[in-house]
Amino acid sequence: MAPKRARVYYAREANATTIQALAAEVIAKRTKRHLDELERSNYSAPNTLLTGEDAEEGHGRGRARQTISDKRTLNIPGTSPAAKKKKTTHNVRTALVYRKTLAELIDESKIANLPPDDPTYLRAAAPPSAYPPRMLCTVCGYWGHYKCRRCSMAYCDQNCESVHAETRCEKRVM
Amino acid sequence: MPTVLLDNGASSIKAGIVKLQQEPPRIIPNAVARSKGDKKTYFGHEIARCNDYSELHYRLPFEKGYLVDWDAQKAVWDGIFSDEVFGIDTTSSSLLITEPYFNLPNIQEVYDQFVFEEYEFESYYRCTPASMIPYGTLFSQADLPPAECIVVIDSGFSFTHIVPIMNGEIVWTAVKRLDVGGKLLTNQLKELSSFRQWNMMEETYIINDVKESCCYVSTNFKEDLETCRADPKRNPIVQEYILPDLSTNRKGRVRQPDDILTDTDQILVMNNERFTVPELIFHPDDIGLNQAGLAATVAFSISLLPSDLQGMFWANIGLIGGNAKFAGFRDRLMSELQTLAPVDCEVVIYECDDPITEAYRAAFSFVNTPGFESHVVTRAEYAESGSNASRKKFHDWKHRESEKEKLKEAPKPKGKQREEDRSQAVNKISRTRSKPTTVTAPSRRR
Ligand SMILES: [Zn+2]
Ligand SMILES: [Zn+2]
Numbered sequence: 001m002a003p004k005r006a007r008v009y010y011a012r013e014a015n016a017t018t019i020q021a022l023a024a025e026v027i028a029k030r031t032k033r034h035l036d037e038l039e040r041s042n043y044s045a046p047n048t049l050l051t052g053e054d055a056e057e058g059h060g061r062g063r064a065r066q067t068i069s070d071k072r073t074l075n076i077p078g079t080s081p082a083a084k085k086k087k088t089t090h091n092v093r094t095a096l097v098y099r100k101t102l103a104e105l106i107d108e109s110k111i112a113n114l115p116p117d118d119p120t121y122l123r124a125a126a127p128p129s130a131y132p133p134r135m136l137c138t139v140c141g142y143w144g145h146y147k148c149r150r151c152s153m154a155y156c157d158q159n160c161e162s163v164h165a166e167t168r169c170e171k172r173v174m
Numbered sequence: 175m176p177t178v179l180l181d182n183g184a185s186s187i188k189a190g191i192v193k194l195q196q197e198p199p200r201i202i203p204n205a206v207a208r209s210k211g212d213k214k215t216y217f218g219h220e221i222a223r224c225n226d227y228s229e230l231h232y233r234l235p236f237e238k239g240y241l242v243d244w245d246a247q248k249a250v251w252d253g254i255f256s257d258e259v260f261g262i263d264t265t266s267s268s269l270l271i272t273e274p275y276f277n278l279p280n281i282q283e284v285y286d287q288f289v290f291e292e293y294e295f296e297s298y299y300r301c302t303p304a305s306m307i308p309y310g311t312l313f314s315q316a317d318l319p320p321a322e323c324i325v326v327i328d329s330g331f332s333f334t335h336i337v338p339i340m341n342g343e344i345v346w347t348a349v350k351r352l353d354v355g356g357k358l359l360t361n362q363l364k365e366l367s368s369f370r371q372w373n374m375m376e377e378t379y380i381i382n383d384v385k386e387s388c389c390y391v392s393t394n395f396k397e398d399l400e401t402c403r404a405d406p407k408r409n410p411i412v413q414e415y416i417l418p419d420l421s422t423n424r425k426g427r428v429r430q431p432d433d434i435l436t437d438t439d440q441i442l443v444m445n446n447e448r449f450t451v452p453e454l455i456f457h458p459d460d461i462g463l464n465q466a467g468l469a470a471t472v473a474f475s476i477s478l479l480p481s482d483l484q485g486m487f488w489a490n491i492g493l494i495g496g497n498a499k500f501a502g503f504r505d506r507l508m509s510e511l512q513t514l515a516p517v518d519c520e521v522v523i524y525e526c527d528d529p530i531t532e533a534y535r536a537a538f539s540f541v542n543t544p545g546f547e548s549h550v551v552t553r554a555e556y557a558e559s560g561s562n563a564s565r566k567k568f569h570d571w572k573h574r575e576s577e578k579e580k581l582k583e584a585p586k587p588k589g590k591q592r593e594e595d596r597s598q599a600v601n602k603i604s605r606t607r608s609k610p611t612t613v614t615a616p617s618r619r620r
Binding site for chain 1: 206215217231232233234237238240242243244245246248249251252253255256257258261262263264265266275276278279280281284287288291292293294335346347349350351352353357358361362365366369370376378399402403445446447450457458459460461462463464465466467470471474571
């Protein structure tokens, strides 16, 4: 299917509320949400209903579900349970049927309780940058020397400012 | 007994069977994909057969770099072991499989369970990709012994790790992770393209190809930004990517000067998107991720190593992982590292022909070293003591204490030549490389 013009996707109706800067924590939340979105395997437009198996982010906590790996007809040599499609052990069955999120697994692993100088996933993250972040225009990517008074996203000139105001500006409190 | 080799990445599995002669691995997408076009589901190796890659919906076994969806993973693995790919009897084979850095112990147990309970491999070895690099040729130099202190930068799909290795063992206390990988870059490009031009939010496959075809790491960000600003339509950087035409089955490609466009061709203009996207590896703060960039993180990692050895680490930095394929990656890293390294330290960066398969090739050599059998856990050992067997044998991040002890101990005779060489080498480390030891070096690849 041919790609469609995109602007409509992000367009938001002009909102007549008075100009009010978003609180720092709201902006931090917005950044966090954006970073989470960049982690996703698929994008689904807001308000689109995700259907069953396809909803990667939609699995309930430890909820049993339909498996896909046992629905295939493959010829694997040998006598393993995978080859014979039987005798799957309890351990394997559990892993197949109950999917846990990474957050749940980290919790369950108790790596947070290891001695403070032990290296773990939780302690291996790169240190914060020593410099203040540079600002790039959120519309065109050029230097963003100005910040939106409402939502503090950066822009470079009047042209990008108006595109920002029409499309991306977070006028509403989230 | 044949050994199956799986460099089991979050984006692709580099897979092969170890024989005497090395062959390039099969690259198999580690995903289950549903095509909205033909409404079919494709598992792993089958994705290559899919012609309708518009709105491919992916289900990935990995989440943020860790294996969480075992159903999807088994579906992909089953295909690899079946006669559609290797047709191998797992019950009479050995397996080497890679796992992510800092893999969680509870996830590791599930690896053990699948390997021994579901596939019933005879034996297996589980390790991180970087730990294999000393067995490969990334750092090889004619007439010089293998470097004792190296830093492997593994910039993959889920994230980028800086992994210092001393005498073949990872120094886990200095391993650092930058939460920027190929997936984030593709998603960032999706967003920029969709906001600025065409809605590409569902087109992971296409945008990934745009990224691989057009993106590069800038070695002069300021200048390139000005170049793109001055004339967004005509400048030395701007490229046009002709989006694929699925009705005629034509693939997407970068427009060449002699390309004549037809009415139906759709163009995605790639201007500063070409370099502002990979820039995130060097400037995560550009999207608000509060982490130092790659160069600063490398410097930080090296600063955590023994001070008298840091010079050796600066001089032995190697690049693996798909992002190392971006043009300009090495040069940009080099120029930034040179400003960060102490004045008396030489910075040397090693590259390889194919950073995606380097860990596979190194692992291939490792399997062919005489000592390989001593590293594996056997099915019998697993039957006897379960995952305790692998906890005892596989040297991962949890083994730090025992490694420390080993470093303190005087070398003592061991059954395996490689081990012996390694422990002896501990006492030989100096700023210059010591004379050649009889390490069972793998044969040269090229
Ligand atoms: Zn702008
Ligand atoms: Zn705004």
